[in-house]
Amino acid sequence: MKENEMTDMQYAGFWFRVIAVIVDEIICTIAAILVVLPLGFALGASMAGTSTIEEIKAAGEGLGYVSGILIHWLYFTVSESSAWQATLGKKMFGLRVTDMNGNKISFGKANGRYWSKIISALILLIGYIMVAFTERKQGLHDIIAGTLVMKKA
Template sequence: MEFNHGGFWLRLAAAIIDTIITQLGLTIIGVIIGIFVGIFMGAAGSPMGDIEMIAGGIGYAIGIIGQWLYFTIFEISGWMATPGKKILGLQVTDLNGQQIGFGRANGRYWGKIVSALILMIGFIMIAFTDKKQGLHDIMAGTLVIKKPSA
């Protein structure tokens, strides 16, 4: 089956949009939770250092879980794309152009860590592979394609 694959620059633009969305959203959630932790622990007489450490740990956990859920849930949704990809007309599919499930979306998300850890080479591969796949796409058996016209 032949697809119009989403290339490196288009996918980079989508990643920038998604980064802005997730960072703004998760920062707002983190601040709100941090305020409640501070109020609750301050009322209990906890030292400021403890409050900051616990709020920081909660913020870190929210960041990891929030990004994982953002990418995984949007890619398995009817959109088949994160908001950044949707804006640019991209979809994440399996190798046959079909919607992916939770397991494949999970593998793709965690595979991005591998793509990043090897000096971003896993992402740079997108520019040079025939199907415009990053290492994480190859690992998960996914494609990022331009959404077919209706």
């Protein structure tokens, strides 16, 4: 990021990030439905006549679960490591994910940030709540990955 761009940025606050995540979760849910429903029907049709209803249901649930995780992971990781430096939800609010120097993050760093969110969630969401109280508005997953979420001033 250029020096003058960095001075136009401030740390993104808790509520901007919460609303951006809600938008992103809606987008991921819609994407998962659009991808998984046709695949589920195709899977069910291919199993018809050779499997029980319970087996077809279990296969469909497994497909939905795995596809949902994959869609969610790719959405966040690819978006945040792209030239946008943001998911659609973050972009709507002028937020960007950067490294500690304000630069674009790599796919690997975005991947680490994504999976670190599990830790932020498992400790009673304290890792997320930290955003409201840390100096640079970092959640635990940001600290682990060495990232910042910035907003245009």
